[in-house]
Amino acid sequence: xxxxxxxRRALMGMVCVLAASAxxxxxxxxxxxxxxxxxxxxxGAPIDGGxxxxxxxxxxxxxxxxxxxxxAVVIDGTNLTVYPGLIxxxxxxxxxxxxxxxxxxxxxxxxxxxxRGPEDRPGSTPWVQAAEEFRADDRKIETWRNGGVxxxxxxxxxxxxPGQAAVxxxxxxxxxxxxxxxxxxxxxxxxxxxxxxxxxxxxxxxxAYVRQVFLDTRHTADVTRRYEQDPRGKARPExxxxxxxxxxxxxxxLPFLLPAGxxxxxxxxxxxxxxxxxxxxxxxxQEGYAAATRLxxxxxxxxxxAKWPEKSKDADPDADETLDTLEVRDRAPGTPAALAGQxxxxxxxxxxxxxxxxxxxxxxxxxxxxxxADAALRALTLGAAQIYGVQDRLGxxxxxxxxxxxxxxxxxxxxxxxxxxxxxDGRRFEIPADAGAQPxxxxxxxxxxxxxx
Amino acid sequence: MIRHVTVATALVxxxxxxxxxxxxxxxxxxxxxxxxxxxxxxxxxxxxxxxIRNGKIAAVGANVDVPRGATEIDGTGLYLMPGIIDAHSHIxxxxxxxxxxxxxxSMVGIEDVLDPSDVDIFRGLAGGVTTANVLHGSGNAIGxxxxxxxxxxxxxxxxxxxxxxxxxxxxxxxxxxKRASQAANNADRRYPATRMGVIDVIREAFVEARAYxxxxxxxxxxxxxxxxxxxxxxxxxxxxxxxEILDGKRLVHAHSYRADEILQLLRLAEEFKFxxxxxxxxxxxxxxxxxxxxxxxxxxxxxxWWAYKFEVIDxxxxxxxxxxxxxxxxxxxxxxAEEHRHLNQEAAKTMKYGGLTEEQALxxxxxxxxxxxxxxxxxxxxxxxxxxxxxxxxxxPLSTFAIPQRVLxxxxxxxDRDTDLKDREVRAKRKQALEDKEKTGSSQxxxxxxxxxxxxxxxxxxxxx
Numbered sequence: 070x071x072x073x074x075x076x077r078r079a080l081m082g083m084v085c086v087l088a089a090s091a092x093x094x095x096x097x098x099x100x101x102x103x104x105x106x107x108x109x110x111x112x113g114a115p116i117d118g119g120x121x122x123x124x125x126x127x128x129x130x131x132x133x134x135x136x137x138x139x140x141a142v143v144i145d146g147t148n149l150t151v152y153p154g155l156i157x158x159x160x161x162x163x164x165x166x167x168x169x170x171x172x173x174x175x176x177x178x179x180x181x182x183x184x185r186g187p188e189d190r191p192g193s194t195p196w197v198q199a200a201e202e203f204r205a206d207d208r209k210i211e212t213w214r215n216g217g218v219x220x221x222x223x224x225x226x227x228x229x230x231p232g233q234a235a236v237x238x239x240x241x242x243x244x245x246x247x248x249x250x251x252x253x254x255x256x257x258x259x260x261x262x263x264x265x266x267x268x269x270x271x272x273x274x275x276x277a278y279v280r281q282v283f284l285d286t287r288h289t290a291d292v293t294r295r296y297e298q299d300p301r302g303k304a305r306p307e308x309x310x311x312x313x314x315x316x317x318x319x320x321x322x323l324p325f326l327l328p329a330g331x332x333x334x335x336x337x338x339x340x341x342x343x344x345x346x347x348x349x350x351x352x353x354x355q356e357g358y359a360a361a362t363r364l365x366x367x368x369x370x371x372x373x374x375a376k377w378p379e380k381s382k383d384a385d386p387d388a389d390e391t392l393d394t395l396e397v398r399d400r401a402p403g404t405p406a407a408l409a410g411q412x413x414x415x416x417x418x419x420x421x422x423x424x425x426x427x428x429x430x431x432x433x434x435x436x437x438x439x440x441x442a443d444a445a446l447r448a449l450t451l452g453a454a455q456i457y458g459v460q461d462r463l464g465x466x467x468x469x470x471x472x473x474x475x476x477x478x479x480x481x482x483x484x485x486x487x488x489x490x491x492x493x494d495g496r497r498f499e500i501p502a503d504a505g506a507q508p509x510x511x512x513x514x515x516x517x518x519x520x521x522x
Numbered sequence: 523m524i525r526h527v528t529v530a531t532a533l534v535x536x537x538x539x540x541x542x543x544x545x546x547x548x549x550x551x552x553x554x555x556x557x558x559x560x561x562x563x564x565x566x567x568x569x570x571x572x573x574i575r576n577g578k579i580a581a582v583g584a585n586v587d588v589p590r591g592a593t594e595i596d597g598t599g600l601y602l603m604p605g606i607i608d609a610h611s612h613i614x615x616x617x618x619x620x621x622x623x624x625x626x627x628s629m630v631g632i633e634d635v636l637d638p639s640d641v642d643i644f645r646g647l648a649g650g651v652t653t654a655n656v657l658h659g660s661g662n663a664i665g666x667x668x669x670x671x672x673x674x675x676x677x678x679x680x681x682x683x684x685x686x687x688x689x690x691x692x693x694x695x696x697x698x699x700k701r702a703s704q705a706a707n708n709a710d711r712r713y714p715a716t717r718m719g720v721i722d723v724i725r726e727a728f729v730e731a732r733a734y735x736x737x738x739x740x741x742x743x744x745x746x747x748x749x750x751x752x753x754x755x756x757x758x759x760x761x762x763x764x765x766e767i768l769d770g771k772r773l774v775h776a777h778s779y780r781a782d783e784i785l786q787l788l789r790l791a792e793e794f795k796f797x798x799x800x801x802x803x804x805x806x807x808x809x810x811x812x813x814x815x816x817x818x819x820x821x822x823x824x825x826x827w828w829a830y831k832f833e834v835i836d837x838x839x840x841x842x843x844x845x846x847x848x849x850x851x852x853x854x855x856x857x858x859a860e861e862h863r864h865l866n867q868e869a870a871k872t873m874k875y876g877g878l879t880e881e882q883a884l885x886x887x888x889x890x891x892x893x894x895x896x897x898x899x900x901x902x903x904x905x906x907x908x909x910x911x912x913x914x915x916x917x918x919p920l921s922t923f924a925i926p927q928r929v930l931x932x933x934x935x936x937x938d939r940d941t942d943l944k945d946r947e948v949r950a951k952r953k954q955a956l957e958d959k960e961k962t963g964s965s966q967x968x969x970x971x972x973x974x975x976x977x978x979x980x981x982x983x984x985x986x987x
Contacts, residue, residue: 184623185624186624186629186760187629187759187760261617267623268621268623268624268627269621269623269630270618270620270621270622270623271617271618271619271620271622271630271635272617272634273617273618273621273630273631273632273634273635273658273666274621274623274627274630276634276635277621277627277629277630277634277759278629280629280759281629281758281759284756284757284759285756288754288756291753291754292753295751295753303753331639332639332678333616333636333637333638333639333678333679336678336679336680337634337679340680380960390957392952392953392956393639395953395956395957395960396952396956398956398960399956399959399960
């Protein structure tokens, strides 16, 4: 067994090396200076003819009058623009599906366990950490990085409480080096995990379950505190890992990510957030264009799905669609503009889009629908970092921050732009000439579950 | 903890009513003049006038002064009746109406999943329905909590709620909870599979609820006695509603058909000292009408809908009238997003089958369901002080020719047939414009491949009757 484990580790090492050499030339040693470029720090005004120096994975200096170390590799930035690396604010990159082992009622296969009620914690694995499950060998990582996405907030999938999200840099390194910060948010799904059959088998069942779990979490905290003060003569509190993980999340004031696509769901989730008395971030928001004032009033940040609703390719062309359906499709890309207009903090997430090309193309649609380009860029960078509390290290080009940046020919949010260089943690990644032409998903897809990192 | 619940509900009520009053600007005065007013409780007024102030009926009569500046609605040739109350509905529910997984699902509630965009709200409204008792399905012996709503089409989910309506819950007897236990419907064949099992499940639940109730009573007593170290019991969302039933604070709406199961439930309720608010469907109610009347349960039934399964073969069209004549408070419900558009006609059938009077027939869809739902102080008849929930019909509502012209809730016109007919053209144009826009847009750019896994959705399941 031990030998097998060693062998596997050795093999894994080889895979990593191969992957790294195949992917890109990651340069760790020398500092880099990009000179004479237009620099868009996001946190401040754009700098024309500026220089940015990266060293030891961090941004060392940004400005027009910056000392370039003698040993630095110098890149001529003439006619190029430097932006902070883009952040996909909610993803499952590097996650197996489903990430945690199926919880009771998760409904995979015939051997699903019977659920007697909320006490069996169906679809709940909130203790699972994306920071511990991230698979650095996910082949889609390269696709996203090539398109300018240097950081993802990735989270386990499957179930009602699938586990905790992590901020991960797409730096091509081991998981331990890729994770920027673990446990940044607790996502929830409100879909019945088994699609019926076992509890909860309906949307109202999921709401009732989540409500009960929050009550149990707070009750257990109270009972445990009393018990620890003096256990004598008292019933021993249960050791419930779902409740314990949620208790930790509540103490850390982690935001709970709640799904809310249409207005009904947005209203419902705002109400539930108030009822549960937890900090929340809503995700989806296709109909956010009609709910911006309510979101502003509720002071709820939003992760906007960049997957604008579209008519299904397989839809019957003669099928009659309702006016409401058509209006949602027409107006959904106007959501970010509406949110910006009401000063609702928001970021974008890819929501299953095939790659960064589509992701950015859809953000451009939001710009065409009225979102100011600088607000779009902020949502893709510093705005996302702020929602997850990592704005002190990511999201803008400032000395001392992590050296995640992209060098772009043309205006990133204009129609004709191409990403020339990507730096993640100061590592430079060359962009293959055909990058973006074909998404990796189409070439190979995600690694199968059998593959080990 | 039960107290917490009540306080929370009260807060919601205050917020909701405050909100609607502001949003609708109900400070205005409306007068409907010269209509045939069917008050339901105080006879018919020819050429009557109804004055509405702040959403409430302020005056009713043949000779009523209309305040200056009032918005006037001409009721000449039209019939005005109280808004229809549908005591059994499944409209406006997001997702499944059944939490089918367990035999006792009192932890779930319709209020959590109200869908204000469901077009069936509008369709019911256009059929004269102003209030509906939206119930959980009948798959479980003890189903989920209900939501009594007003059909305020265009408002959000919270604004649909009938402020102050007593909370209720669905129970179900007979074939449906049995069948839902079969393997085809459940991953694991659940208990119960027989009628004896169904009543046993309900009994077990109340035994459990009593134990839970006494735990809380002991805690409350300890706190009252000054015991600051007392540990509160864990709240159990399944048992809380059952304790509310025992405390007489939550209404039981029990899906039932056969005489034997009806008696079974009434006896169990009497054993646990609560009253069943309504027996739903209750197609064999005529066989045990005296027992139902004695218990004080309401009966909410169909006019002539039966034979869709074995347990309903003894149904007769005289059922509502026979129960009325035995002193049962009877209503006729829709249980259907089609039938709720013509409940007036369903009520009219009881005049043919059983010889009810016009007023008795009208009560089946107005005052009686209001009594059953505990909202009769607010709605169900045209009386001063009640909510101005009104329907203006083109003909006598018990005629098959009657078509609702306007429907008001809280004095606000939520449906106007003329406006709707005009609006259809506007909507058709808007739709065409959007379709054209999409076609031109998509010809420039091929649609992106859809690689995302589709979310698991539960098909909207019809309530098995």
